[in-house]
Amino acid sequence: MTSHAVTPLPPLVLDHPLIKHKLTHLRRAETSTAGFRRLVRELSLLMCYEATRELPLEPVEIQTPLEPMQGEQLAGPDVCFISILRAGNGLLDGMLDLVPFAPVGHIGLYRDPETLEAVEYYLKLPSQVSSRRCIVVDPMLATGHSAAAAITRLKEKGARKLLFTCLLSTPEGIACLQKAHPDVQIMTCSIDRGLDEHSYIVPGLGDAGDRLFGTR
């Protein structure tokens, strides 16, 4: 009998010193909303650098002040960002600074505090999602339910080339996402110890959405 089991891609952990430094300050309980936003934006710039490493280039004829040459530019329509609301929007800003022409999809999900299942409340995706590389952004991969649900939905809509990027993850969240979607590369800045009794990431940074938007 032929097995169709796919070996999951190992998670990519971004361990650049700048990322570690900024993540440490992000985690601090005393970091203000303004500081938290600034740090998430800066971290998203650094993450975007890695998340876009595989993007295809196309040749372009340009003229320097001295002579014509063939340069390279991103093949624009090939990529889009998908933000998992709300907290994903914090990661979008820096990504869009670097890839300003990329279309953006939004999937609204919240985690039911009782069941810990992801509840969808919004979905709006760019056209031609099936032919684009979809870079999914959400700062937190805790149980993994939200990320797995978002990617299931994106695949239902035709998405095939997916990368999931987050600031913090847990071994449980990674296992959950890999089990549901072994073909999806996970990129994270840290694999934390695990989950507390409320399924918050520990040591973590608290509730990313609340810290970004100053809600409670």
Ligand SMILES: O=P(O)(O)OC[C@H]1O[C@H](OP(=O)(O)OP(=O)(O)O)[C@H](O)[C@@H]1O
């Ligand atoms: O891996 P999970 O256990 O599913 O948890 C992770 C999810 O929790 C947070 O969103 P939240 O539900 O707090 O919504 P918010 O962004 O609106 O605050 C976070 O941004 C993820 O989407």
Ligand SMILES: O=c1cc[nH]c(=O)[nH]1
């Ligand atoms: O630690 C966690 C877990 C889920 N969502 C968050 O914002 N933080």
Ligand SMILES: [Mg+2]
């Ligand atoms: Mg939240």
